Amino acid sequence: MRDFRNLDQLQFSPSRGAMTVVVGENGSGKTSLIEAIGYLSTLRSFRGSPREALVRRGSDQAWIRAELADGTRRITVEIELTPGRRDRVLLNRQRVTRSEDLLDVFQVTVFTPDDLVLVKGAPEYRRDYLDEVLEASSSRFGVLRRNVERVLRQRNTLLRQANGRTSSEVIATLEVWDRQLAAAGEALVTAREALVTELAPHVAAAFRRLTRLPDPLELSYRRSYDGTLGEALVAARDEDLRRGVTTMGPQRDDLFLASAALDARSRLSQGQQRAATLALRLAAHEVVTERRGNRPVLLLDDAFSELDDAATAGLLGELPDGQAILTTAGALPVGSHPASVRRLASGVLT
Amino acid sequence: MIVEVKEKTVLCSACFNVTVSPLCPICADPRRDATQLCVVEDPRDIVAVERTREFRGRYHVLGGALSPIEGVGPEQLRVRELLARIEADEVAEVILCTNPNLEGDATAMYLARLLRPLGVKVTRIASGLPVGGDLEYADELTLGRALEGRREVDA
Ligand SMILES: [Zn+2]
Numbered sequence: 001m002r003d004f005r006n007l008d009q010l011q012f013s014p015s016r017g018a019m020t021v022v023v024g025e026n027g028s029g030k031t032s033l034i035e036a037i038g039y040l041s042t043l044r045s046f047r048g049s050p051r052e053a054l055v056r057r058g059s060d061q062a063w064i065r066a067e068l069a070d071g072t073r074r075i076t077v078e079i080e081l082t083p084g085r086r087d088r089v090l091l092n093r094q095r096v097t098r099s100e101d102l103l104d105v106f107q108v109t110v111f112t113p114d115d116l117v118l119v120k121g122a123p124e125y126r127r128d129y130l131d132e133v134l135e136a137s138s139s140r141f142g143v144l145r146r147n148v149e150r151v152l153r154q155r156n157t158l159l160r161q162a163n164g165r166t167s168s169e170v171i172a173t174l175e176v177w178d179r180q181l182a183a184a185g186e187a188l189v190t191a192r193e194a195l196v197t198e199l200a201p202h203v204a205a206a207f208r209r210l211t212r213l214p215d216p217l218e219l220s221y222r223r224s225y226d227g228t229l230g231e232a233l234v235a236a237r238d239e240d241l242r243r244g245v246t247t248m249g250p251q252r253d254d255l256f257l258a259s260a261a262l263d264a265r266s267r268l269s270q271g272q273q274r275a276a277t278l279a280l281r282l283a284a285h286e287v288v289t290e291r292r293g294n295r296p297v298l299l300l301d302d303a304f305s306e307l308d309d310a311a312t313a314g315l316l317g318e319l320p321d322g323q324a325i326l327t328t329a330g331a332l333p334v335g336s337h338p339a340s341v342r343r344l345a346s347g348v349l350t
Numbered sequence: 351m352i353v354e355v356k357e358k359t360v361l362c363s364a365c366f367n368v369t370v371s372p373l374c375p376i377c378a379d380p381r382r383d384a385t386q387l388c389v390v391e392d393p394r395d396i397v398a399v400e401r402t403r404e405f406r407g408r409y410h411v412l413g414g415a416l417s418p419i420e421g422v423g424p425e426q427l428r429v430r431e432l433l434a435r436i437e438a439d440e441v442a443e444v445i446l447c448t449n450p451n452l453e454g455d456a457t458a459m460y461l462a463r464l465l466r467p468l469g470v471k472v473t474r475i476a477s478g479l480p481v482g483g484d485l486e487y488a489d490e491l492t493l494g495r496a497l498e499g500r501r502e503v504d505a
Contacts, residue, residue: 150452157418173416173423176460180452 003059004081005032007347015339016069019324021332024344030327033344034301036064037325038108040077042135043087043099046110046299052083068106070294075105100139107136107296109285111303115277119264123254130192130255133199133284137291141191147184152251155181160244174237182230185249189223195287196221196255202283203276210275210314215260217276224252274306275314282318289320298324304333364435366411366428368393376400376408383407385442389432389461391415391449395485399447402494407445410435415453416460424460432461436468443471445500449485450477462503473500 002009007029014020024030031047035054038046045054055062062081067074080088089096091105117125134141155177162170200219207217225232225248232248233240240247257264257276264276289295298319303326304312313335326333332341343350361367362374369375376382376396386407390396396409412427414420435441444465448454462472476499485493 147452154418154452154456161418161423169424172463173418173460175463176416176456177418179459180456 001036001065002063003056004036004062004064005029005054005056007032007036008056010347010349012342012349014323014325017321017323018339019319019326019336021336021338021341022325022327022344022349023332023341024327024329026329028344029347030329030344031301034110034299034325034327037066037297037299038110039081040064040066040079041103041106041108041296042132043079043089043102046112046301047114051081054081055083066106070105077102077106098139100135100142103136103142104139107288107292107294108299109281109288109296111278111281111298111300113302113306115281115303116274116306118277118280119257119268119273123252126255126257127192127250127253129280129284130195131188133287134191134195136284136288136296137195141188144184144188144191148181148188148250151177151181151184152246152249156245159240159246162241163244164241166238166241178230178233178237181246181249182228182233186229188250189221189229189253192250192253192255193221198287198290199280199283202286203279206279206282206318207276209318210278210311211272213259213272217264217279218258218261220256220258222254222256224248224250224254271308271311275311278315278318282320285320295320295322298322300324300326302327302329304328309334361411365409366393366413366431367396367409381406385440386445387435387439387441387443388445388447390447390485391454391457395447395449398485398488398490398493399497401490402497403490404494404497405445407443412448412457415448415457417453427457429461429464433464433468436465436470441470443473445497446472446474446503447485447497450475458503466503472503474503475500 001007010033012033022030022033035045035047039054060082063079064081065076065078067076076092078090089102091101096102118129131141131145135145158174158177196219203219204216229249236248259267264273268276285296285298304315307315312333316333316335326336326338332338358370359368360370360372362369362377363372364377365374367374367376371378383406387410388399388405388407389410389412390399391412391414393411396411399405410428410432412429414422414427416422416424416427436444446458446461448457458474462474465472475496
């Protein structure tokens with residue numbers, strides 16, 4: 001890669017099918033390395049950074065190239081990232097235009113200390129979690145998610161333009177966007193609910209092994225509306241017109257986490273909440289593996305920094321086989337047996 | 351060169367296609383079936399549909415698709431002109447040939463609801479075109495099949 005974040009030029013060959021640890025101080029570029037590998041899959045920063053932030057200061061383009069091996073199949077991916085322009089993506093030297101084309105050949109599961117927002121944070125973090133797992137598991141969900149976002153933008157813009165007016169013209173166009181949102185929104189909600197049903201046993205099992213708590217961690221999907229979304233949108237129309245925003249739909253739903261029938265946020269200790277986030281990531285990894293039929297690459301960015309030795313051992317014990325890339329600022333995680341250890345200092349890998 | 355082209359072209363007074371005479375060649379051709387009207391977003395879509403050689407009727411160019419984000423509502427499109435044509439001419443079928451994306455679908459749905467009370471048959475080109483795409487980039491075989499497989503819209 002070249003000119004990605006603070007990395008001038010870097011070449012990295014992680015061990016195949018095994019664990020590689022990258023040791024580097026904060027600011028050494030180890031998170032950037034993980035971010036670049038993640039970008040190869042999703043064309044997004046897992047930290048949610050804007051694209052401009054990914055290009056090294058003083059340069060006008062970042063460049064990432066990777067060789068992927070899947071059995072005997074070899075795939076090269078090349079990305080040119082220029083702020084203000086669409087990414088230029090080549091798959092085996094052929095130009096591709098849909099981000100799903102990359103997700104179809106390469107998936108990652110990312111663990112970071114920031115994952116605690118999955119338990120503690122606003123519902124949007126949990127919705128994003130579900131949608132990202134859906135996207136990683138099938139390309140059609142990427143299209144669906146974008147459609148829902150686009151219809152919502154159209155409908156909310158129309159609501160604001162109406163400015164409280166309910167002329168027949170406004171109602172006639174609103175009904176059209178309602179139908180579009182009802183169709184796409186309902187499809188997304190149904191997909192999320194099916195995913196939650198699939199994730200739940202994996203989450204419970206991983207959480208039990210990580211914490212040894214008698215009470216299971218339970219997942220439930222909470223819709224923001226009753227009945228069909230189409231009916232709910234009609235019922236909420238006056239309210240939506242008054243507020244200039246869509247108050248029902250997938251953008252208002254939540255994934256509820258509970259232990260012993262109580263909200264996980266109040267019921268679980270800080271350490272247990274962290275275990276819950278690890279369980280969510282591990283479960284996502286399993287579900288994507290099942291749905292895709294091949295294992296995502298595990299990326300753990302400083303994921304052990306907030307864990308005590310017992311929790312570290314627990315997570316290492318839970319990590320499935322396959323390729324894993326870990327970064328750490330200090331010593332190797334206790335009990336880890338990486339196939340290779342690399343050191344990164346000031347953007348130079350040794 | 352572009353300046354010269356701009357000075358010479360006008361919009362067809364009937365269908366709003368780009369042309370050099372008051373009526374475009376399609377509207378001026380008496381062999382074209384006036385009972386079938388194909389509604390498209392853009393003059394370039396006419397070129398795409400013509401390439402399929404599947405359609406012998408006439409066209410109506412809306413000048414875009416519904417999109418509040420871009421400030422486009424029904425008033426910004428040539429909807430009133432479409433209604434006037436349907437009332438004046440002997441139109442029996444309106445084929446909604448807007449792009450197979452969210453905005454194109456929304457526009458088709460809006461028009462279907464508006465037109466059905468007028469007693470005309472309203473159809474939409476079959477799905478199967480690349481989703482989210484533009485008509486003008488669809489190959490003629492696919493677009494031809496989509497036209498042939500058009501279905502009546504339930505508004
Ligand atoms: Zn004409």
